[in-house]
Amino acid sequence: MTESDQRRRIEEELTPDERVLWTGCPSTSFFSLLTKADIFILPFSIIWAAGAGFASVAMLLGESQHMMSLLIAPFFLAVAVYITIGRFLLKVRLRRKTVYGLTDRRALICRGQNTSFILFDRMRTLEKSIRDDGSGTIYLMPDAKPGMFSSLNRNAFQITPDAKYAFVEIDDAKEAYDIIRKHILEAKDHSS
Structure with a gap:
């Protein structure tokens, strides 16, 4: 998805006096899916x-x-195809439909026609996992972050395997994190 397509998708969700600060998409490279x-x-x-x-x-x-073997073998084969290959193909398909956006008021996550958002003044915590190249994941609600074992089923086998409130595997995670952090702190200052 091009940057202008990302921006256009986020602009569909804006209120009249809101402005886009950043847009991005999750990576679909093989290693980002693991x-x-x-x-x-x-x-x-x-x-x-x-x-x-x-x-x-x-x-x-x-x-x-x-x-029984005539009935069970195809089922086990279908499960094998899904857990070995299918779940990665599904992740790629879902990530290609996902756009992340930051405005001057909130963080938006658009998946196809579905949109969720979190207002900066409602965010209390923020967590990042950023690599040396600046790419990574930002958890907007770290309490909802999938753990290695605690949500093994959700993270590995769920239809939407990525964390619900996260900017997953974005190329410019450091830039997005800095924008979010700045607006959370500004919102906190205004509410004090």
């Missing part, structure tokens, strides 16, 4: 896929004539 949980999930999914594949081949070769 999570800490994949250290455990990928080996498991490969073993699962091998077992499901072996069972399916055995069934096709006629070594198993049980009706």
